[in-house]
Amino acid sequence: MTALRVAVIGAGPAAVYAADTLLKSDADVAVDLFEKLPAPFGLVRYGVAPDHPRIKQIVHALHRVLDRPGVRLFGNVHFGTDITLSDLRDHYDAVIAATGCERGRDLDVPGVDLPGSHGAARFVQWYDGHPDVPRDWTLDASSVAVIGAGNVALDVARILASTAEGLSGTEIPDSVHAGLAVNPATDVHVFARRGIAHARFSPMELRELDHVPGVEVVVDPADVEFDDVAAAEVRSAKHVEMVVRTLQGWALRDRRGDPRRVHLHFLSRPERILGTDHVEGIRIERTEYTGHGDVRDTGEFTDFPVGAVYRAIGYTGSHLAGLPFDHEHGVLPHREGRVHDIDGQEMPGVYAVGWIKRGPVGLIGHTKGCASETVASLLADAPQLPRAPRRDPAEVDALLERRGVAYTTWTGWLALDKHERGLGEARGRERTKVVPREDMVEISRTG
Template identity: 80%
Template sequence: METAPLRVAVVGAGPAGIYAADTLIKSVAGAAVDLFEKLPAPFGLVRYGVAPDHPRIKQIVHALHRVLDHPNVRLFGNVHYGTDVALADLREHYDAVVFATGCERDRDLDVPGVELPGSHGAAEFVRWYDGHPDVGREWTLDARSVAVIGAGNVALDVARVLAKSAGDMLGTEIPDAVHRGLVANPATDVHVFARRGLAQARFSPMELRELDHVPGLEVIVDPEDMEFDAVSETEARGDKHVGMVVKILQEWALRDRRGDPRRVHLHFLTRPDRVLGTDRVEGLRVERTAYTGDGSVRGTGVFTEYPVGAVYRAVGYTGSHLAELPFDHERGVLPHVAGRVRDIDGQELPGVYAVGWIKRGPVGLIGHTKGCASETVRSLLADVPGLRRAPRRSPDAMPQLLDRRGIDYTSWDGWLALDKHERGLGEARGRERIKVVPRGDMVDISRAGLSTAFPA
């Protein structure tokens, strides 16, 4: 008796979920993959986590587009796992379920005063300037001096957007409300604080260089922060990218000041000790750190206070607990072995898998996700002979279920309609695209293309 073609549900239509779908349809003849995305539009962090003035990074959408264009791949947008569909629903309709929900929440920073008004998580700010439909359209930008805590690309993005002229952002896809907020932004000095040294910074060389090419913006590095220990020297020599970052920062520390009207100050070997203020942020107290000889740092008891009016925490993202699934709260991921999700007793959940940041944590660039997806799909395919096959296998069954529940789901055709609409808005203003922000508007525009997506 011939086995029915493999049917897989992927929860999350960002790069990780789409790469998993691509690997599946290329590995198994006739395999069908349905992606479930809580937002009305696909692409995850590429659309809502990459700064709008980084169009080169957004070019990855073209590769993801080709996957979603495949006839064996379908998109169900505006569908919330745990609310609109449960694990039991997916197991009834699919042979396996792959979770690719990513890490969207800010990791906590345990310092006094972090709860004061004017203290923000970077994730929320990024979602604001990227036009995320679930974030309010107003953001208070009223501080001339701002602190950003973190030493990764998100910290650089936040610092650059805060320090950049609003006019320089107007050519991007930012919504009008974001542009109005940036026009009102009075910031002239943005201080970025890294707990460890130059060699431990997690900036990419390209992002770092781009920061220095922003018109009217000067990047300042204190020569006193150029300290190294043996571990740092080894890291700089042994990793090409680390060496490039160190070289760039050293050059900036030694050059003459340019006198530009806006400045980003990169501070190293400095950790936050307390956010200062009574009713709102009034400053940040930091402690100088020193190497311990093993790649770590310790406090020195030397403190400095910076009079800043806002603080942004870019200390990393973490995942969210998913309904009916185990969760590693310390690491913010689904517990797994090679992508196979395991419960708290270490037992595998048959037919349930993880991929992307919800699997490995918020590490690595988008390109690293391909290898992660390949590992998970290898595990899934090795398990196929023993998987319980879904009893409801008709392609029409899932859209019919969503219709019965009154879910206004969107489709790939719906995304194409929304994409065309956004490009039209941009073309009328001499821009590539202007994002539609309200969820209801996104759904209404997308639903216009639904009739051809899932024929009855």
Template identity: 70%
Template sequence: MVRALRVAVIGAGPAGIYTADTLMRSGVACSVDLFDRLPAPFGLVRYGVAPDHPRIKGIVHALHRVLDTPGVRLFGNVEYGRDLLLADVRMLYDAVVVSTGCERDRDLDIPGIDLPGSHGAARFVQWFDGHPDVSRDWTLDAEHVGVIGAGNVALDVARVLAKAADDMLDTEIPDNVHAGLAANRATDVHVFARRGLAQAKFTPMELRELDHVPGVEVVVDPEDVEFDDGSLAALRESKQTQMVVRTLQDWAMRDRRRTPRRLHLHFLANPVAVLGTDRVTGLRTERMALDGHGGVTGTGVHTDHPLQALYRAVGYIGSELPELPFDRLTGTTPHRAGRIVDFDGQPVPGLYASGWIKRGPIGLIGHTKGCALETVTSLLADREELTPAPVPDPAAVVELLEERGTAYTTWDGWLRLDKHERRLGEARGRDRIKVVPRREMTEISRAS
């Protein structure tokens, strides 16, 4: 009798879970173990999506069904490279899929970017999402705040900074996040985009949400409403771009309102230097001109914007994994159709990648399904050539982790933690309140 294919997936976020789902639906007999360094699953959905986005958070329900599938197991609080080594997964599994995503902020190489008061957006998002590995304190004492970026993460950061703390009480934010936001002194939040309106990467729904934040006026300078042949081509090709531009034009033309807080969207403003000596005091931008082909060129005209804090939302980048090929420039694992390749371009037998660590931080969460399908298709095409795991017994990984004293969590443990967080929320009329400390999450999950 042919035994089931044994696959390890490193990372239990959307990419890893969709990979498991695709494998289980393939018609090939297999079992999948997912490993994650955090005690709870769901990765970016739990720790990278703003808490006031319940629509996106609802993706958890689909991911939940996958992890509840017979033949799929979850091992949380297990860090690859520490608790589980490459030699271990090679011994226990026929194939390994790396799905660790991209969690770090991409660098922005301009003078002053490392001054106190300058932050990466990813860390701030993780703070207000209750990530267990981020400090529980975040100082929000700036009245004028800048956000560099023209994508949805920049909008999330700007919206949370502009929003009143009590308007977040219908979400799952922990108490320390509410207390931090309640101390927020921001009156004006400025978002800086290097290119024009038609090149913005916002999605229409995310953009329109800004105008529904109580007590906040969205401001667009009419002088920023510029178009060239490249912009007009972008408008013709994309209804999404048309909706974004139409919204921004409407905001630029309307009368100003009197509100306690303002959110300014600046276009054709290229950040060239963070100002200050001991801490951030401002941002210098260069006015850009559309070049007719969808790009921009500098004009040499500079503006200094007084700010006391700055967040860069210029993209995420992946982290290197021990003993695996890694491209430091792109922050991804090199691959061909999901097959991890070495630096000579040769496939490494039995090793695969899916999600952002494979293709970079592009696309929405739903695009991860197609990425997982490509990887699984390659894996299954290779299955006759895979080196069989020397120890394929499903109990062997449990024995190994227990031998090493790893306080791993399981799917049943997540269900306990989920129930606990919902009870905390119910006591205050909310759906959920997150548990933040890693030790507390682990203890709740492992309680018998």
């Protein structure tokens, strides 16, 4: 009853790393994580492409943290409705928001609302089997545009260019396999406003694109030039240099003639999405280097006939009930993880970690340093924090039960995990995801 009680909103990598850092500190601490989904692991489970099992191995490290004494998981609990900030302040000495960034950023161009124009975030959730996304996804375009120059754009392009058969050994749900089986896409065009020196691809993600069976990566030699300022930026960062060399190599090689193609276009700004009742094309304006490392519009336009457009231009956070929100940057306002209001006044005992703190930048591993900063602030504040009046851990369970919340637990996740692995084993996979929320909850609570 005397331990420092900390509630974490979320159970993705940032939340788990924060819990791990707290548990490894010298403090006597108990941590409870509240996750809106019935299963933990957030971005790793619902944001990493199914053909990237290497990245998904991070789950093993996260699993070990949640399996430790001193940490509890409450899944299928919606913050703001099932449990509120006031409830958490009543039962915990400190609250850490770790809700990440799930919404795709908006693109302000004409035609963006046409049917066939999609936010990449929803498409990623579809192929990753997110329980709150419809299971049907229309894939009827032979030529598709993807807007963006980051790893999500690569993931979307790669999945669109892949065959259902090629992904049959992954954990994709049956509904995703069925959707991809009728996907007629042969050409996927990826458009980036700036040049290759400013592409945000990670080198490994980029190289993997060239190893998808039956898919050829096409780069126009005219797109791989850059000015002196950009050249200096390339030389200053090893990972950028690797990306540039890869793209330049692809631009110079002979075509292979594969049946499906991913075209990587640089210096290409989407000016508008074309169509009347549905996406029929995309108009691209050519950009050029200014001589100062940036690019400017040229007034040269090209129309590409495409039947669908996917916007992969970044993620943004969502407002959390009872907490301030920086709408411009899509994050919680903070100083070293300490949340403050719009007037700059700190909210004692309230903290942020992960993408909801710093925005959707960096890879999953970068979250560890972010968690260390936030936890350091929390522990420095701990002696002065007022203690929550309700300190019995059982009172949290009782509160959720009184409200009729069908919450899941770590034991429930272990049951769901075993069930999914069993489904996968029957098909020669590591797992097959259970998608419907009600099924996840039932298996977790009765398995």
